Amino acid sequence: MERPAWAPRSIDISVPSVSRIYDYYLGGSHNFEVDREAARKAMEFMPGLPKIMQANRAFMRRAVRFAAEEGITQFLDIGSGIPTFGNVHEVAQAAVPGARVLYVDHDPVAVAHSQAVLRGNEAVDVVAADLCKPQEILSSPGRERLIDLNRPVAVLLVAILHFVEDVDDPYGAVAELREALAPGSLLILTHASYEGIPLPPERAEGVVDVYRDIRNPLIMRSRDEIARFFEGYDMVEPGLVPMPHWRPESAPEDEDPYAFSGFAGVGRTA
Numbered sequence: 001m002e003r004p005a006w007a008p009r010s011i012d013i014s015v016p017s018v019s020r021i022y023d024y025y026l027g028g029s030h031n032f033e034v035d036r037e038a039a040r041k042a043m044e045f046m047p048g049l050p051k052i053m054q055a056n057r058a059f060m061r062r063a064v065r066f067a068a069e070e071g072i073t074q075f076l077d078i079g080s081g082i083p084t085f086g087n088v089h090e091v092a093q094a095a096v097p098g099a100r101v102l103y104v105d106h107d108p109v110a111v112a113h114s115q116a117v118l119r120g121n122e123a124v125d126v127v128a129a130d131l132c133k134p135q136e137i138l139s140s141p142g143r144e145r146l147i148d149l150n151r152p153v154a155v156l157l158v159a160i161l162h163f164v165e166d167v168d169d170p171y172g173a174v175a176e177l178r179e180a181l182a183p184g185s186l187l188i189l190t191h192a193s194y195e196g197i198p199l200p201p202e203r204a205e206g207v208v209d210v211y212r213d214i215r216n217p218l219i220m221r222s223r224d225e226i227a228r229f230f231e232g233y234d235m236v237e238p239g240l241v242p243m244p245h246w247r248p249e250s251a252p253e254d255e256d257p258y259a260f261s262g263f264a265g266v267g268r269t270a
């Protein structure tokens with residue numbers, strides 16, 4: 001298989017990746033046949049997967065606009081993925097010219113493509129780092145240049161925590177990030193769950209098996225388990241809800257039933 005210019009030499013292009021599978025669901029072009037094959041297999045169990053991803057992106061954009069309305073001008077987007085239509089910096093900078101955004105991802109394709117898209121935009125940068133090592137994110141030169149921790153920050157953990165197993169202590173990582181934030185900061189989060197999926201869990205489990213097979217386990221958590229990530233935050237109205245119900249801009253009833261899978265919420269540090 002020929003390696004396209006956007007694929008860093010370091011990656012094994014015969015192994016599917018979470019970020020490239022997601023890119024495929026969203027209609028992007030930064031994916032390989034192995035990624036498309038895994039995505040199609042997952043969609044055999046859950047045909048509405050792309051609808052879930054679209055609802056996730058739509059929530060993210062509403063939450064970034066909400067943060068901008070709250071006066072937040074700096075954004076830390078961890079697990080930012082391969083840039084696609086309506087990225088955080090585009091939404092944030094449309095609302096607040098000069099808004100600063102630091103993207104973080106551990107996937108080399110996501111990082112390389114972000115670098116290419118962001119060239120020339122001085123207020124935005126990308127760092128290759130792991131959510132499970134918050135100190136590496138917090139002490140990175142990109143963070144020091146762009147994000148002032150003495151002022152409120154919006155931290156985005158959008159569709160990432162369901163790729164972090166309990167043994168890697170996701171709750172500890174989220175708490176460590178919170179401790180570094182100034183009062184008035186926001187946590188913007190979405191997470192997959194069996195709750196809300198318009199299918200019996202046995203069938204939805206087929207998707208979990210696909211991710212297990214590619215060695216990137218997908219951890220479905222209950223609403224209560226997801227709510228625990230907001231420990232130390234006050235929930236912003238309407239709380240932790242299915243994605244289309246978080247401050248909708250159009251009638252949520254018009255959404256595809258799959259869009260109501262999983263949960264979204266925003267918390268504010270006191």
Ligand SMILES: C[S@@+](CC[C@H](N)C(=O)[O-])C[C@H]1O[C@@H](n2cnc3c(N)ncnc32)[C@H](O)[C@@H]1O
Pocket residue numbers: 018019022056057060078079080081082104105106107110129130131132157158159160163164
């Ligand atoms: C499903 S994509 C979500 C992208 C974007 N946040 C969105 O919601 O549109 C998940 C991203 O999280 C990244 N990721 C997963 N685990 C990570 C970790 N431990 N540290 C950093 N990034 C991670 C993956 O590489 C992938 O790009």
